[in-house]
Amino acid sequence: MMAARTLSVLPISTASSQFDCRKLCQSSMSFPLNLKQDVLVNSLLDIPLSLRSSHLRPLFRKPRAAVATVLFSLPTAKPERASTEKDSKWSARAIKSFAMAELEARKLKYPNTGTEALLMGILVEGTSQVAKFLRANGITLFKVREETVKLLGKSDMYFFSPEHPPLTEPAQRALDWAVDEKLKAGESGEITTTHLLLGIWSEKESAGHKIMAALGFDDEKAKELSKSMDKDVILSYR
Structure with missing residues (x-):
């Protein structure tokens, strides 16, 4: 009898406990839904009352747009010449x-x-007449990179350039040589990549000059280029 009585009580207590549990769950689920969003966020994050949701930063931010550095002129070691350079600007x-x-x-x-990097930059840009001249004479970006590593070696793999x-x-x-040559000519127009390349060639002991010489560039080719220093500018206006 005791066993039967116990069995008859258990379903009742279990059903009532399930009912109470269901009511409790419904009430606990409906309670946060009635709260305002800022109160809910503050309570969940357990932040001081002095801080409100308006002060909270979003968890996910939109990525910032990359800011490109736009140059209108190139560095010079002769600041006193800045006023005269207004008439002679570098080409795009x-x-x-x-x-x-x-x-x-x-x-x-x-x-x-x-x-050597200036030489590679001319070849990477690739659309100037001097870049086309270099490629036509077998001086490519791949060859210049290869010669650069041979001459200067590889940098430390853990080093990060500025x-x-x-x-x-x-x-x-x-x-500065490129700018001086343009000013000496006394002609209007821009300082082109041809001026820049011949400026590299003028530095006899530089890595750029040595690499160009190793790849077949010589004074004859330099003279050929010097006859068309402003050709890039003429083509750019067409």
């Missing part, structure tokens, strides 16, 4: 070539942008 191709040179220096993990690797002294002199 030359400026892009310089930006690509910095990128090539960073790819090779070099601490500076040298004449965002804008500073110019080496020969590279800076090459830029």
